[in-house]
Amino acid sequence: MALSDIAAGIEVHDRQRERGVPTVDATGDDLVARLEDHDDALPCTPEAAATVLEAYAAGTSVGDCAREAGVAPMTAAKLLHRCGVTGLSPLAPTARRVLRDWLNGDLPRSEAVELAGADEADFALAAYVETHDPVPDLSDAVEGVLEPDSTATVDKRDALAETMSSVGDLR
Numbered sequence: 001m002a003l004s005d006i007a008a009g010i011e012v013h014d015r016q017r018e019r020g021v022p023t024v025d026a027t028g029d030d031l032v033a034r035l036e037d038h039d040d041a042l043p044c045t046p047e048a049a050a051t052v053l054e055a056y057a058a059g060t061s062v063g064d065c066a067r068e069a070g071v072a073p074m075t076a077a078k079l080l081h082r083c084g085v086t087g088l089s090p091l092a093p094t095a096r097r098v099l100r101d102w103l104n105g106d107l108p109r110s111e112a113v114e115l116a117g118a119d120e121a122d123f124a125l126a127a128y129v130e131t132h133d134p135v136p137d138l139s140d141a142v143e144g145v146l147e148p149d150s151t152a153t154v155d156k157r158d159a160l161a162e163t164m165s166s167v168g169d170l171r
Contacts, residue, residue, distance in 0.1 A: 034141040041135045043078040044071045052076045053083065053145050062088075074125055081129050083146065084139035089129045090122040099126050 031053065035046035042049050051069035056062065056076075066076035081088045091099060095116035102112035113123050 031142070031145055035138075038135065038138045038141055041082055041138050043075050043082070044069070048075075049079050052079055053142055056080060056085070057145050074121065077125055078128055078132075082132065082135050082138055083142045084134040084136075085146065089126045091116055091118055091126040096126065096130065099123070099130055103127070103130060 031050040032046045035042060035049050039046060044052075048069040048071050052065045052071065055065040055068050060068070062076050062080065063073045066073040069076065071079075077088050089096060095118060098107065098112050098115045101107045102109055107115070113120065116123060116126075118126065
């Protein structure tokens, strides 16, 4: 292969396209209004979804978020998954392979549930996560909410900073 073959199709432009400065501002608009634009992708009302998202971003567990919003924990987990939150499948990697075998029709459901070592609710949630992709527009709509300025872990670390020893103090 010659250099001319490698360079075939390369274009040179005199000017660069102006893209501007990307910004994310979650402080100025209403989350419920943003969620209403994607009502068809939500497993609950936009109001309940906003409650779940805000509580989850504050470090609350999925079950507690669901209780605050008045929805089932399964619904809260589905919402978070559709909004782009990863790691919600309750199954380990091997159990997810078993789930995929069931989805492909290679195993009966009862055998797949038994091999996965999961209860019915965990298996159902994992099947939902496996068969439904996050909604990019919905992920964009909640981006500023799910990425707060600080996390619960950082807040706890900062609150306990005076009680922790530094590595140098332990030597």
